[in-house]
Amino acid sequence: MHRHPGFADTPEPPYYAVVFTSRRSPVDEGYAAVAQRMVELAATQPGFLGLESARDEQGLGITVSYWSSLEAIAAWKAHLEHQEAQAAGRQRWYEHYTVRISRVERAYAFDARR
Amino acid sequence: MHRHPGFADTPEPPYYAVVFTSRRSPVDEGYAAVAQRMVELAATQPGFLGLESARDEQGLGITVSYWSSLEAIAAWKAHLEHQEAQAAGRQRWYEHYTVRISRVERAYAFDARR
Numbered sequence: 001m002h003r004h005p006g007f008a009d010t011p012e013p014p015y016y017a018v019v020f021t022s023r024r025s026p027v028d029e030g031y032a033a034v035a036q037r038m039v040e041l042a043a044t045q046p047g048f049l050g051l052e053s054a055r056d057e058q059g060l061g062i063t064v065s066y067w068s069s070l071e072a073i074a075a076w077k078a079h080l081e082h083q084e085a086q087a088a089g090r091q092r093w094y095e096h097y098t099v100r101i102s103r104v105e106r107a108y109a110f111d112a113r114r
Numbered sequence: 115m116h117r118h119p120g121f122a123d124t125p126e127p128p129y130y131a132v133v134f135t136s137r138r139s140p141v142d143e144g145y146a147a148v149a150q151r152m153v154e155l156a157a158t159q160p161g162f163l164g165l166e167s168a169r170d171e172q173g174l175g176i177t178v179s180y181w182s183s184l185e186a187i188a189a190w191k192a193h194l195e196h197q198e199a200q201a202a203g204r205q206r207w208y209e210h211y212t213v214r215i216s217r218v219e220r221a222y223a224f225d226a227r228r
């Protein structure tokens with residue numbers, strides 16, 4: 001249960017972040033269902049801490065997933081169903097993407113209601 | 115000149131990433147101009163390496179800016195005009211935001227045209 005929908009409820013740093021920046025192709029076939037499935041599947045993986053995602057009207061998206069360790073990130077990348085989704089993404093759904101793996105050192109938040 | 119509009123053309127890691135995740139308030143007054151100005155101003159700061167940003171139709175946005183050092187990030191946070199924008203953001207434009215400062219350890223890319 002998140003107090004702030006769309007925001008990841010991560011623990012105190014340090015932890016790891018995977019920044020996935022992507023430009024969608026015009027091909028929609030199967031994309032939404034697989035993207036949703038990957039979000040749900042990621043959430044069940046060991047070391048998963050949360051996920052945030054936004055895509056603008058021009059098709060540029062940024063998804064940041066948070067993990068407890070580099071090993072957890074490597075295991076998720078190697079997950080068979082995720083591998084299949086990655087292959088389909090390269091074949092059909094993405095024109096370009098970048099993946100950046102980083103170690104979160106510091107984090108803070110602001111809430112207007114406080 | 116970026117080959118991929120919307121993507122930051124960063125050097126080989128290590129470098130630093132600031133992940134700014136935000137939920138906009140219903141208040142638009144002055145937001146677009148200041149947001150655009152901050153993107154332009156950030157790009158002139160020492161140690162700035164690039165910026166990627168996406169906001170969905172529900173008002174959830176992720177902006178990731180890339181920097182050569184923690185000192186460069188601290189200097190940008192302390193920049194007077196940026197401080198004023200941050201204050202206006204807290205007073206008017208954002209319901210909630212998080213800032214995560216991380217060290218990029220590894221990065222790779224995919225391009226469908228290659």
